[in-house]
Amino acid sequence: MSARLPSLLLLAALIAGWEAWCQLGGLSPLVLPPPSAVLATLWSEIATGRLWPHLATTAAEMALGLAIGTVVGLGTGILLAEVPALGRLLHPYVLASQLVPKLALGPLFIIWFGFGMTPTVVITALICFFPLMENTLTGLTEIDPARRELFRMLGASRLQTLLRLKLPAALPVIMAGLRVAVVLALVGAVVGEFIGGRIGLGASIIAAQSVMDSSLIFALFVVITALGMLLYEAVRALERRVLHRFSKG
Amino acid sequence: MSTEPESGYVTIEQARYRYSAAGPAIVDGVDWQIPRGEVHCLIGRSGCGKTTLLKLAAGLLLPTEGAIRVGGEALVGPSPRAGFVFQSPTLLDWLTALDNVLLPISLKRRPTTTDREAALDLLSRVGLANFAARRPGELSGGQQSRVAVARALIGGPDLLLLDEPFAALDALTREELQDDLLRLCALNGTTALFVTHDINEAVYLADKVAVMAAGRITHARRIELPRPRHRDMRYAPSFAAACRELRDAMDGEPAVGRERPAA
Numbered sequence: 001m002s003a004r005l006p007s008l009l010l011l012a013a014l015i016a017g018w019e020a021w022c023q024l025g026g027l028s029p030l031v032l033p034p035p036s037a038v039l040a041t042l043w044s045e046i047a048t049g050r051l052w053p054h055l056a057t058t059a060a061e062m063a064l065g066l067a068i069g070t071v072v073g074l075g076t077g078i079l080l081a082e083v084p085a086l087g088r089l090l091h092p093y094v095l096a097s098q099l100v101p102k103l104a105l106g107p108l109f110i111i112w113f114g115f116g117m118t119p120t121v122v123i124t125a126l127i128c129f130f131p132l133m134e135n136t137l138t139g140l141t142e143i144d145p146a147r148r149e150l151f152r153m154l155g156a157s158r159l160q161t162l163l164r165l166k167l168p169a170a171l172p173v174i175m176a177g178l179r180v181a182v183v184l185a186l187v188g189a190v191v192g193e194f195i196g197g198r199i200g201l202g203a204s205i206i207a208a209q210s211v212m213d214s215s216l217i218f219a220l221f222v223v224i225t226a227l228g229m230l231l232y233e234a235v236r237a238l239e240r241r242v243l244h245r246f247s248k249g
Numbered sequence: 250m251s252t253e254p255e256s257g258y259v260t261i262e263q264a265r266y267r268y269s270a271a272g273p274a275i276v277d278g279v280d281w282q283i284p285r286g287e288v289h290c291l292i293g294r295s296g297c298g299k300t301t302l303l304k305l306a307a308g309l310l311l312p313t314e315g316a317i318r319v320g321g322e323a324l325v326g327p328s329p330r331a332g333f334v335f336q337s338p339t340l341l342d343w344l345t346a347l348d349n350v351l352l353p354i355s356l357k358r359r360p361t362t363t364d365r366e367a368a369l370d371l372l373s374r375v376g377l378a379n380f381a382a383r384r385p386g387e388l389s390g391g392q393q394s395r396v397a398v399a400r401a402l403i404g405g406p407d408l409l410l411l412d413e414p415f416a417a418l419d420a421l422t423r424e425e426l427q428d429d430l431l432r433l434c435a436l437n438g439t440t441a442l443f444v445t446h447d448i449n450e451a452v453y454l455a456d457k458v459a460v461m462a463a464g465r466i467t468h469a470r471r472i473e474l475p476r477p478r479h480r481d482m483r484y485a486p487s488f489a490a491a492c493r494e495l496r497d498a499m500d501g502e503p504a505v506g507r508e509r510p511a512a
Contacts, residue, residue: 146339149309153333154353164356168343 033215042219055223057200061117062189062231065124066181073129073181074174077136082162087137098130102188106195120192120200127188128181135177139170175239182235186228201227257282258440259408263315264305266298275301277464278315283457285407288434288441290451292495293461299444300336300412302461306442307333307410319408331408332401336416338393340385340400346372346392347381350399364403371399375429391422395429402433409434409441415450424480427453431478448499452491453478460498468498 015035021027022034029037045051076094080087102123109119143166151161167174193202201224208216259282266276275298283289291299304310305317308324308331317324319331332353340349350368351360360368372381375395385393394414401409411430415423427450434441445451451458452472460468472491474482482488 144339146335146337147341149304150333150335150339151356153307153309153327153331154356155327155329156356160356165341168341 030212030214033218037215038218038222041213041215042222045216045219051223053199054201054204055227057117057197058189058193058202058224059227061120061124061192061200062185062227064117065121065188066128066185068121069125069128069181069185070132070178072125073132073177074136076129077133077174078140078162078167080133081137081140081166082158094130094133097126102126103191103195106192110196115196115198119196120189120202123192124185124188127184131177131180131184132174135173135180136170139173140166142173143169172243175235175242179232179235179239182231183228186224186231190224256284257318258285258320259283259306259442260318261302261306261315262318264302264312264317265314266301266305266310267313274313274464276305276312279461279464279466281459281466283440283442285440286438287456288431288443288454290443290445290455290458291461292445292448292451292458292499294446294499297461298464299461303410303412303442303444306408307331309333328408330406331410332404332406334397334401334409334411334414336413338385338390338397338414340393340396342385345382345384346377346388346396349385349396350403352400353404368399368403371402371433372396374433375399376425391418391426394418394426398426398430398433402437402439405437407440409439411441411443413445416445416447423450428478428480430454431476435477448492448495449483452488452495453483458491458495460495462499467501468495470494470498 018032019035022029022032033041080091080094105126106119106123109122113119113122140162147165147169148161151165156164189200190202190205193200194206197203197206201220205217205220208214208220261279261281264276264279265274267274277298279302281289291302293299301310305312306319308317308319308326308328311325319328340346341352344352347365347368348355350371351364354360354364369378369381372378372395375398377392377395377399380388380392385396388396394417397414401411415426418426430441431454433439441454443451443454452474455472457469457471459466470491474485474488474491
């Protein structure tokens with residue numbers, strides 16, 4: 001806690017500075033609402049219960065997109081690493097698919113999947129797929145050759161080598177990919193809602209913008225940031241748990 | 250070069266190895282025999298092909314020409330009768346010392362209580378009785394090497410192949426591990442081929458030492474020190490004489506721009 005104290009003090013100072021600037025600078029609350037107004041709006045959103053369906057939708061889209069992207073990314077990474085010929089064949093295409101701005105695919109996904117959660121989940125999954133695939137591929141192909149020879153010497157099958165050597169050894173790199181994916185998942189979910197959402201935090205931002213409610217937009221920023229930090233910390237906790245056996249000693 | 254007829258448990262016949270068809274021969278026509286239960290050492294400068302020869306003997310590489318036989322059978326892949334100790338301990342960081350030792354068994358079947366006891370026994374024989382539950386990150390370099398030796402011995406291999414396993418250790422730890430290794434090999438009558446660049450180590454461990462240069466065996470010498478070996482032998486005149494002869498044999502290699510030391 002004491003390590004976080006300077007961070008918290010800095011936050012308090014920044015908020016105080018922001019409040020003072022709004023109060024004394026005569027800035028229009030439409031341009032930059034003071035933190036007190038943002039907090040009041042946030043509280044009313046929470047108290048009236050208007051926030052919860054949006055929060056739940058965004059969290060669900062994010063979780064679903066992250067889960068699908070992770071599973072597919074992990075699977076593709078393993079496949080490309082285990083079958084190098086396939087890796088050489090497909091890697092340029094996988095890379096190209098990631099260089100297409102995925103948000104630009106949003107309108108297309110709306111045509112394909114309609115409005116609602118599906119296009120946002122697909123965008124989120126596409127965004128999360130890449131760091132998982134890339135890190136899995138990197139982790140699996142950078143296994144110490146001597147350890148691979150050890151497994152050959154011990155007569156291990158290909159599956160055993162994958163499950164008992166390659167995946168455990170690559171786990172720290174894969175977990176780092178997952179951490180990146182979590183952050184991107186939130187971006188994917190929120191921005192996906194900009195395009196096709198009716199419910200969700202991103203959709204709420206668009207709705208607030210249409211009525212020029214800056215303090216609501218800021219309140220939603222706070223919620224999105226809190227959601228992101230919560231999920232990031234959850235993945236960190238998972239990572240610590242999984243990697244406990246590596247970091248020990 | 251020794252040409253005495255020996256019935257080899259390991260027989261290397263005119264083995265040649267090239268990484269690519271047009272490339273130079275890394276191992277260039279080696280004939281060698283290791284009788285059952287003997288410890289042979291292979292010494293030579295870096296890049297002379299000794300590790301490649303060891304991997305040929307393990308079946309990790311297959312000879313481009315010639316054949317390697319272990320117990321009369323020509324190798325066509327990694328030999329299940331051989332244990333291999335690599336240059337680095339190559340332990341799995343996420344397993345305890347005990348589970349690392351049990352790895353060769355657990356890849357084949359679920360280890361039994363008897364297997365666990367055997368692994369614990371091996372660990373205690375290399376002085377790690379109290380370290381079975383530790384992970385590699387919690388062990389020193391010497392302790393990791395000991396776990397690696399125990400792992401190579403767990404299946405009761407007939408043949409032990411070692412690739413400079415103690416090169417990274419300090420002199421005292423190295424001597425201790427050499428004694429451990431000799432004891433364990435003598436216990437089970439294990440045949441061993443040990444690659445090193447340390448002449449002292451080779452003479453102390455071996456029944457016979459081969460000097461390798463440019464892919465060929467240029468010199469071989471039987472070491473007539475009695476067994477079991479012990480520390481005092483390192484200071485015996487015959488030990489020094491063997492070291493000297495091998496050193497001269499290594500210096501006698503055709504080496505450009507390398508001066509023969511006066512001592």
